[in-house]
Amino acid sequence: MIVGLPKEIKNNENRVALTPAGVFELVKNEHTVFVQKGAGFNSGFSDVDYTDVGASILDTIEEVYAKAEMIVKVKEPIAEEYGLIKEGQIVFTYFHFASSQPLTDAMIKSKSVCIAYETVEDKNGTLPLLTPMSEVAGRMAVQQGAKYLEKPIKGKGILLGGVPGVQPGKVLILGAGIVGVQAAKMAAGLGAHVTIMDVNMDRLRYVNDVMPSHVVTEYSNEYNIRRHIKTHDLIIGGILIKGAKAPKLITRDMLKEMHPGTVLVDVAVDQGGCMETTKPTTHEDPTYIIDDIVHYCVANMPGAVPYTSTIALTNVTLQYVINIANKGWEKACEDNEGLQKGLNIANGEVVYKEILENSH
Numbered sequence: 615m616i617v618g619l620p621k622e623i624k625n626n627e628n629r630v631a632l633t634p635a636g637v638f639e640l641v642k643n644e645h646t647v648f649v650q651k652g653a654g655f656n657s658g659f660s661d662v663d664y665t666d667v668g669a670s671i672l673d674t675i676e677e678v679y680a681k682a683e684m685i686v687k688v689k690e691p692i693a694e695e696y697g698l699i700k701e702g703q704i705v706f707t708y709f710h711f712a713s714s715q716p717l718t719d720a721m722i723k724s725k726s727v728c729i730a731y732e733t734v735e736d737k738n739g740t741l742p743l744l745t746p747m748s749e750v751a752g753r754m755a756v757q758q759g760a761k762y763l764e765k766p767i768k769g770k771g772i773l774l775g776g777v778p779g780v781q782p783g784k785v786l787i788l789g790a791g792i793v794g795v796q797a798a799k800m801a802a803g804l805g806a807h808v809t810i811m812d813v814n815m816d817r818l819r820y821v822n823d824v825m826p827s828h829v830v831t832e833y834s835n836e837y838n839i840r841r842h843i844k845t846h847d848l849i850i851g852g853i854l855i856k857g858a859k860a861p862k863l864i865t866r867d868m869l870k871e872m873h874p875g876t877v878l879v880d881v882a883v884d885q886g887g888c889m890e891t892t893k894p895t896t897h898e899d900p901t902y903i904i905d906d907i908v909h910y911c912v913a914n915m916p917g918a919v920p921y922t923s924t925i926a927l928t929n930v931t932l933q934y935v936i937n938i939a940n941k942g943w944e945k946a947c948e949d950n951e952g953l954q955k956g957l958n959i960a961n962g963e964v965v966y967k968e969i970l971e972n973s974h
């Protein structure tokens with residue numbers, strides 16, 4: 615199969631969908647790979663890294679789309695790309711169709727085959743192509759939170775790990791899912807005192823089993839949250855309820871209960887956030903202050919660490935890319951129920967029912 619790797623053109627997207635290791639595997643399986651000039655540059659891969667493993671470099675995005683039978687990407691196509699996508703062409707990327715009717719309409723019109731990373735499932739019904747980005751965001755949440763606790767950026771002026779003779783900082787984590795556990799691991803590693811809350815007792819049991827004793831679990835309810843916000847320095851939101859908006863666990867009135875300079879990192883911002891005062895921010899201008907409380911609500915946190923994020927993402931996408939290339943999309947989906955769940959639009963028809971439910 616002819617596989618095309620375009621450069622991402624969405625604002626501030628520095629990841630790339632295949633590493634040289636991925637191209638190496640595709641070439642080994644006798645596929646042809648066209649890489650757009652500079653596609654891997656912001657993730658640390660030069661054109662030579664790709665040609666060394668057998669790819670050919672093309673100058674423009676138009677040439678890549680024109681030649682490829684399958685396009686492998688990171689972000690959903692943006693308006694400039696709609697017209698480049700051809701009938702029957704496979705596009706394997708994050709789409710998030712539910713949040714964009716114009717994208718859905720454009721892909722139906724293109725008669726392409728859209729397989730969405732975010733709806734591919736594994737045997738346990740979890741979403742393997744979303745997991746690595748939650749891992750990155752969870753770990754980054756502590757790194758960012760620690761930075762914004764510094765006084766010059768209006769934080770409380772607290773070093774999370776403390777020093778001998780001085781208490782460490784306190785981190786409250788809402789949600790003990792992938793984001794929450796990764797955040798807890800990082801915060802614990804810095805020496806902070808960590809409280810992690812969830813309504814799922816199995817998750818709390820897991821955390822209790824695997825984390826050191828300065829990570830404590832507590833059942834999530836309003837009473838407990840109100841109690842803890844008065845004493846914690848960094849509050850991280852990692853809530854997800856599948857198919858629904860996250861509940862607002864931190865309400866506007868609660869900000870008055872917190873110490874000035876407390877930092878809120880709402881990782882769940884991409885689903886609307888789990889804090890009432892959350893509004894999406896960007897890496898250029900990541901924070902804002904309300905009632906002396908610092909808010910960090912960047913919607914694409916992994917974009918700031920493209921080298922790590924690219925490798926983490928491609929580690930999990932590559933096996934599907936190879937399968938689709940080897941078997942064609944129909945056979946690959948037939949053989950793998952989880953990949954079949956990733957098929958959102960094929961040949962002008964929406965096949966993933968949640969898109970139909972959300973379209974208006």
Ligand SMILES: NC(=O)c1ccc[n+]([C@@H]2O[C@H](COP(=O)([O-])OP(=O)(O)OC[C@H]3O[C@@H](n4cnc5c(N)ncnc54)[C@H](O)[C@@H]3O)[C@@H](O)[C@H]2O)c1
Nearest residue numbers: 748751789791792793812814834852853854882913914915
């Ligand atoms: N901002 C970013 O760049 C970025 C990157 C990756 C993921 N995310 C987002 O982070 C969020 C978390 O993702 P995840 O992969 O960790 O999800 P997850 O499903 O692994 O974890 C979510 C957890 O929230 C818990 N929860 C639900 N209701 C709760 C409540 N009332 N109180 C306490 N806990 C509750 C669930 O039981 C679950 O354990 C999602 O919204 C995801 O989209 C954002």
